[in-house]
Amino acid sequence: MTGVAESAAPPWFTDLFAHRRWIRRIEPFPHIYARDVFVPEFYGRLAEELARVRGERPEAFGSVAADYGAVGASLAGLRDGPLALFLSREWHDMVARVTGVAATGDVEGAVHHHAPGSPPGSPHNDLNPAWFKGSAPGPGEVRTVDPEVDLATGPRTPEVFARETVRAVAVLFYLGNPDWRPGDGGETALYSHLGTNPVPAVTIPPLDNSLVLFECTPRSWHTFVGNNATARNSVVMWLHRPKDDVVRRWGGDSIAQWH
Structure with missing residues (x-):
């Protein structure tokens, strides 16, 4: 088991x-799993915020990727409510600490919605x-994706300075699924290896x-x-690390380029 929310963090x-x-x-690779993450009152606020955003701001949800069945609303546009927790430096540093990753303070993430029957x-x-x-970013800062920079390819114009990082930690927090039961599908699968029909x-x-x-x-x-x-x-969100760290550890060819 692993400790979280240590006393050094603010009350x-x-x-x-x-x-x-x-x-x-x-197994099948190192990961951390938790149930009942937040106290009921705060989890209720998160679920209510999700319902509010989906009901009042449907335009905030767009296609996540061409080969991905979900629509998503960027966390960067949801800073006016409890979902802003996931963009806090406190959350960033806790996730980095429990995974042992020296993360940069750069964060990307979104609320994802898979409709029933998603592929x-x-x-x-x-x-x-x-x-x-x-x-x-500085020690107390978090940097999110900027419209002047394409997440996958870099600056959209030559005069914009940007840094290339690599995703370092993935976080999936589940909410707003009160009707889910075993057998309903929609789980996250983890694999020990790939091949034909893994x-x-x-x-x-x-x-x-x-x-x-x-x-x-x-x-x-x-x-x-x-x-x-x-x-x-x-x-769904990611912390990041410097590209050089990945190259030193696994080699540049290990980085999965966007298609």
């Missing part, structure tokens, strides 16, 4: 958590490049107020199972 942050210990699993995804490891505008080694159910997070490595293979009987909602 407003530590008081949001229902307990202080999450489960650290080794399954393809296994991937999330070890992708990501560009952020300006110099590295079989998941572990499936993570999209239970409300639960999460899974893991370091992005060449073998952190995962995907959305799909064929969900009910809608599946989640917060």
